[in-house]
Amino acid sequence: MTALEAAGRAIAAESARYAGMGWMRGTSGNLSVVLGRAPLRLAVTVSGRDKGELSMDDVVVVDERGEAVADQPHPERTPSAEAGLHGRIAAVSGAGAVVHVHALAPVVAAERWPGGVPLRDLEMLKGFGRAAHDDPVTVPVIANGQDMRALGDAFEAGYAADTPALIVARHGVYVWGDDLRQARHRLECLEWLLRFSVQWDTHTRSAR
Numbered sequence: 001m002t003a004l005e006a007a008g009r010a011i012a013a014e015s016a017r018y019a020g021m022g023w024m025r026g027t028s029g030n031l032s033v034v035l036g037r038a039p040l041r042l043a044v045t046v047s048g049r050d051k052g053e054l055s056m057d058d059v060v061v062v063d064e065r066g067e068a069v070a071d072q073p074h075p076e077r078t079p080s081a082e083a084g085l086h087g088r089i090a091a092v093s094g095a096g097a098v099v100h101v102h103a104l105a106p107v108v109a110a111e112r113w114p115g116g117v118p119l120r121d122l123e124m125l126k127g128f129g130r131a132a133h134d135d136p137v138t139v140p141v142i143a144n145g146q147d148m149r150a151l152g153d154a155f156e157a158g159y160a161a162d163t164p165a166l167i168v169a170r171h172g173v174y175v176w177g178d179d180l181r182q183a184r185h186r187l188e189c190l191e192w193l194l195r196f197s198v199q200w201d202t203h204t205r206s207a208r
């Protein structure tokens with residue numbers, strides 16, 4: 001099996017898992033795996049598909065800008081509309097995999113904390129790669145848009161190497177890691193942290 005086939009198989013399996021969790025409703029969300037670094041090459045999901053029904057063939061090889069490269073099995077396929085942001089995140093962070101889902105909690109949290117979502121003193125922070133009682137963590141929030149270069153610039157401006165996540169307001173969340181498995185563990189824990197934060201904030205406000 002080639003590296004691209006292995007990446008496609010892993011991406012299809014992870015996508016089905018996220019779809020089953022309700023985090024990739026409709027055709028939302030996209031995943032990528034880094035295939036090479038010099039130059040940067042990623043296998044990213046094709047655009048517009050039901051992410052619960054992908055096969056290992058439903059990936060496109062893109063460059064750092066998210067554009068399909070010529071030398072691949074299906075260069076005519078359209079990569080995810082957000083492939084450019086995957087490329088920028090992988091380039092800046094050194095991640096081996098980037099996942100993007102449309103879970104609800106990150107989007108609601110960004111409405112409540114548009115300047116960045118604060119997290120602190122929670123055991124689940126360990127699953128996000130941070131000590132539970134470490135310094136507070138702020139998950140960056142950027143405005144949504146269709147220009148992936150602009151989103152990439154906004155991501156890079158707020159990038160902190162110890163915070164492997166980005167919320168795009170009124171859109172969804174990106175999380176990355178060394179591989180898809182680590183990215184998933186981080187995403188699952190972050191989603192819990194954000195859901196807790198929103199619910200606790202709502203509770204304390206209504207109790208006043």
Ligand SMILES: CSCCC(=O)C(=O)COP(=O)(O)O
Nearest residue numbers: 027028029030047048080081
């Ligand atoms: C209802 S999904 C809108 C587009 C989007 O935000 C997304 O995550 C999926 O885009 P893709 O091009 O990767 O299918």
Ligand SMILES: [Zn+2]
Nearest residue numbers: 028029171172
């Ligand atoms: Zn999206």
